[in-house]
Amino acid sequence: MYSLNLSKELRMSLRPIVKFRQFADVKDAAHQGLNKGDTFHWNVYSTVATGGAALTEGTAIAETNFTITQGTMSITEYGNSIPFTSKLDDLSEHPVKEIIHKVLKIDAAQVLDGLVADQIDTTPLRVVPTAGTATDAVTLTTNGTATLTNNVALGKDHVKAIVDIMKERSIPSYEGDDYFCLAWPTTFRTLKNNLESINQYVESGFQMIRNGETGRYEGVRFVEQTYRAKGGSATGMGTAASTWSLAQSDWAIFFGSDTVAEAVAIPEEIRGKIPTDFGRSRGIAWYYLGGAGLVHSTASEARVVMWDSAV
Numbered sequence: 001m002y003s004l005n006l007s008k009e010l011r012m013s014l015r016p017i018v019k020f021r022q023f024a025d026v027k028d029a030a031h032q033g034l035n036k037g038d039t040f041h042w043n044v045y046s047t048v049a050t051g052g053a054a055l056t057e058g059t060a061i062a063e064t065n066f067t068i069t070q071g072t073m074s075i076t077e078y079g080n081s082i083p084f085t086s087k088l089d090d091l092s093e094h095p096v097k098e099i100i101h102k103v104l105k106i107d108a109a110q111v112l113d114g115l116v117a118d119q120i121d122t123t124p125l126r127v128v129p130t131a132g133t134a135t136d137a138v139t140l141t142t143n144g145t146a147t148l149t150n151n152v153a154l155g156k157d158h159v160k161a162i163v164d165i166m167k168e169r170s171i172p173s174y175e176g177d178d179y180f181c182l183a184w185p186t187t188f189r190t191l192k193n194n195l196e197s198i199n200q201y202v203e204s205g206f207q208m209i210r211n212g213e214t215g216r217y218e219g220v221r222f223v224e225q226t227y228r229a230k231g232g233s234a235t236g237m238g239t240a241a242s243t244w245s246l247a248q249s250d251w252a253i254f255f256g257s258d259t260v261a262e263a264v265a266i267p268e269e270i271r272g273k274i275p276t277d278f279g280r281s282r283g284i285a286w287y288y289l290g291g292a293g294l295v296h297s298t299a300s301e302a303r304v305v306m307w308d309s310a311v
Contacts, residue, residue, distance in 0.1 A: 017225070018112075020120065020225070021262075022210060023116070024260045025259070025262065039072055039075065040074075040291060041070050043069075043071075044071060044296065044301065045067075046066045049066060073261070075265055075291045077289050082283060082284055085280055086275075104285070108286040114227075116262065117228050119292050123302055124143060124299040124302050125140065125299060125306065126140070126145065127146075127161075127306070127307055129151070132148045133152050136157035138158055138165070140165055145310075146310045149246060150308065154307055156194040163218050165305065169302075179255065182223045182252070183252035183307070184224065184226065185226070187249055187251070187307075195215065220254065230250045237251040244311065251307060254306075255303055259294070259304055260292050261293050265289040267290075268288040
């Protein structure tokens with residue numbers, strides 16, 4: 001990394017800004033810690049089996065129960081490293097360690113963002129425009145598979161229909177009274193054009209804006225991302241770097257609270273390799289020990305709704 005008249009400015013390649021992990025719930029992380037095994041569990045408690053009712057004099061209060069289901073995730077190691085030599089570090093005009101730190105931090109952020117995105121992608125709730133082309137109605141499936149080919153851009157009336165579904169399924173809001181939606185900027189383009197004449201934000205009403213957030217409508221706050229690839233509807237979002245076959249839209253994730261749990265045994269960190277060969281062989285790595293899991297994987301309790309397509 002040395003040449004005559006090399007620029008002193010450090011310049012990094014373009015990279016997407018990650019967005020998914022900011023929505024993971026890490027409150028459980030402190031309970032995992034070290035020496036706790038490689039599996040993390042959480043309990044999900046149902047409502048009562050039989051609701052309460054008016055009492056009759058001389059009759060005992062009815063008894064009921066509730067069920068407990070348990071979610072689980074595996075705690076796994078993640079990491080990457082870059083080796084370098086003392087000669088490179090000593091003779092390079094650019095600071096080798098600083099550059100490696102930067103590129104490894106970017107890599108770690110993307111890997112761990114993908115860890116959360118992979119779990120969001122397993123939601124059983126999928127919506128497509130009714131008949132594939134409706135601009136004001138959607139069809140819901142609850143088995144994780146879209147049954148219609150999406151042939152229309154995501155619009156404001158689709159958002160209304162999706163919000164109605166989420167509210168009627170009693171999906172709790174994520175923050176305040178609002179849900180969130182995550183998608184590519186082009187997926188939101190028609191929607192944003194629809195909303196140009198609508199005042200999307202009242203400044204005094206929001207003290208906290210999420211990374212990448214661009215607007216709000218019908219109780220949904222929209223966040224743009226470019227990390228997770230387009231396409232891949234048949235096998236999961238982002239698994240095929242191409243648009244859907246009819247190219248009118250692409251996936252979008254609508255969600256409320258309690259979406260993905262992240263258990264962290266060792267937070268992501270930068271580690272230096274113990275030098276070998278009398279200090280000539282060196283290296284820097286990032287390391288993370290943890291995992292993530294979709295909190296509610298059954299359709300009746302699911303908190304994530306994906307705007308999807310069969311192909």
